Amino acid sequence: GNSVTxxxxxxxxxxxxxxxxxxxYTATGYPxxxxxxxxxxxxxxLLLKATKADDKGSNKGFEATYRKETTSFHLEKGSVQVxxxxxxxxxxxxxGTYKYIFGTGTRLKVLx
Amino acid sequence: xxxxxxxxxxxxxxxxxxLTVTCSQNMNHEYMSWYRQDPGLGLRQIYxxxxxxxxxxxxxxxxxxxxxxxxxxxxxxxxxxxxxQTSLYFCASSLNGANVxxxxxxxxxxxx
Numbered sequence: 001g002n003s004v005t006x007x008x009x010x011x012x013x014x015x016x017x018x019x020x021x022x023x024x025y026t027a028t029g030y031p032x033x034x035x036x037x038x039x040x041x042x043x044x045x046l047l048l049k050a051t052k053a054d055d056k057g058s059n060k061g062f063e064a065t066y067r068k069e070t071t072s073f074h075l076e077k078g079s080v081q082v083x084x085x086x087x088x089x090x091x092x093x094x095x096g097t098y099k100y101i102f103g104t105g106t107r108l109k110v111l112x
Numbered sequence: 113x114x115x116x117x118x119x120x121x122x123x124x125x126x127x128x129x130x131l132t133v134t135c136s137q138n139m140n141h142e143y144m145s146w147y148r149q150d151p152g153l154g155l156r157q158i159y160x161x162x163x164x165x166x167x168x169x170x171x172x173x174x175x176x177x178x179x180x181x182x183x184x185x186x187x188x189x190x191x192x193x194x195x196x197q198t199s200l201y202f203c204a205s206s207l208n209g210a211n212v213x214x215x216x217x218x219x220x221x222x223x224x
Contacts, residue, residue: 032210043116043202043215044155089154093210099170100145100213104154 002027006090006103013080013110021075021106023064023090031092033057033066033073038087038105047075047088080110114139118203118216125193126224133188133219135203143209144186145170146178148199149218155202161186162209193223 007022025033032051036044048057053068062077073090090103116137125131137144145160147170157170161180175197177189186205190197200220204213 034212036213036215043217044204044213045215046212049212099157099160099209102147102155104152 002031002092002094002099002101004090004092004101004103006088006106008104009087009107011106011108013108015082015110015112016079017110019075019077019080019084019108021088021090021108023073023075023103025071025073025090025092025101027071027092027094029094030068031094033064034091034093035062035064035073035075036089036091036102038089040086044089080108082110082112084108085110114214116203116205116214116216118201118219120219121217122220124222124224127194128192131190131193131221133190133201133203133221135186135188135216136184137186137203137205137214138184139205139207139214140183141205141207141214142183143207143211144180144203144205145213146176146186146188147202147204148172149202150199158188158201160209190221193221195223197221198223 003026034049035047037047038044048059050057050066056065064075087105089105146158147155156172159178161167203216
C-alpha cells in the first residue's frame, strides 16, 4: 500500500539557517504530494503541493520538487525565521483512492 | 469565511459515556474525513465520506461511528469511549478526496 516516510524531529535551527526536511513515498500510479504545516494549537493547513513529476510547489519561501525517480518530495527553505517554528507533515493522495496518507510529522524549532 | 468547525474543542469524559464530536463545513465539499493525531504516529484516518450517505473506514475505525445525513455535517460518535481513545481529533474536508484538505482547529479528547 501507499506510505510516506519523513525525517524524525525535532529539528532545531538558528534564524536564517537553511532548512531541509526529507520526505519519501511509496505509491502506485501518480499520486499528488503535499506539505501541510501545523502551528501550535491549530489545525493543519496546506503549505504547498505538486500534482505531477518534476512539479515544484512553493509558498512563503518554502519549496519542494516532486521527484518520481527518487520517490521524494523534500521540503526546503533558504532562510528560516522564528515564525516558521511548527510541525510539518508530508502527505500523499493516491490515484484512484480517496485516502490521504500522512507522514509522522517533523517538529521544527527556530531559535532567534 | 470558508471553514471547518469542530465542537467541542476540549472534552474530558469517563469510560463508557457516549459522546459526539460535531464537524461542519461551509464550502459545499463532497469529501469529509476524521483523523486522530497521536505523538509519534502522525495523523491516522478514522473514517471518511465521499458524499451524503456514503462513508467508509479509514485505518483506525474501531470504536468509532460516523454518519453523513447532510452534506455539510459529519459527526464522529464514540459509543463507549475508552482511555486509548484519548487523542487530538481533526475533521477535514475537500472538494473531492484527492484535493487540498481544509482542517478544523481540532478537538482534544481525554477519556478517564
